[in-house]
Amino acid sequence: MVTEGARAALADNFLAENGWADAARTRIAGDASNRSYDRLLRADGTTAILMDAPPDTGEDVRPFVRIAMHLRQNGLSAPEILAVEERSGFLLLEDLGDDLFARLMQADPARETSLYRAAVDVLISLHGCEPMPLAACDAQWLSDMTEPLFEWYLPKDTSGLRTAFKAVFDPLAQAVAAAPHVTILRDYHAQNLLWLPERTGVARVGLLDFQDALAGHRAYDLVSILQDARRDVSTELETDMLAYYLDRVPVDPTTFRRDYAVLGVQRNLRILGIFARLAKRDGKASYVDLVPRVWNYVQRNLAHPELKPLAEVLADVPAPTRAFLEQLKAR
16 A cells, blocks of 8 residues: 555656646545545646546546547547556546536536536537447346345345346346447546536536546436436426437437436445445444435436336335434444
């Protein structure tokens, strides 16, 4: 493990080699990974972002670089890669600013519909591109990714529930995985999108945190942004955005809505488990406060008529009552 001091020296050398040695550095909000981000400011007012992704913690900057290039080649606003040091895990990135969608909508709720529509336009554009050669979000992956629910959210031995769940869920996952694949960014939500009003069309949406992209169902990123664990998305807005998307893409609406609901259950069950793990294992109890919202998304998806058998199986999953949430935090 590289010491903090040695890591800082490597960063200083990287910046010096690329002409940013004298820039002022300010730490900006990171993500849930081991990566960290600094904003660099030169005396002439130019800025950039330093991504620090330590390889000894499992980070790898190469997927970010490869996917950013693909997005930019297709007219989307991933950050320009200004400099790369793969071995040490440093990137120098274009600074896309601070106008996160989540922040703009909190300041002015009247902008919500237009910003979500812009985000959906990006997905329409991305789904019209040739997908990248990425690992597939197949049926096995969809099933495996629900494991955190059984390992961390449920309070007792769950082998019977897990078996019953997979017996019902796996055929649904197979149907979803059989659909044509597009590039899915996976963490596509209002805190990873930036508004760039000086640009035009889909380029007005800046993209962050896409290094875990896969090839998968076109509904995946729609679920990600329209069932956001970090902010409430009304059923009315979700319905409007789904209709907006379906009016512009050549898919069967009935099948798409079923697949969307399946992915909504899959993704949100996984998030329930991850939030429980962050509380129980990592002591990050604040994530428990987000559990009721995610639970409501699960119920919203289970209301789909074709998911009734799945709803019956999941009826044994405990609801996030106040007492249950306090237990999660206590552990």
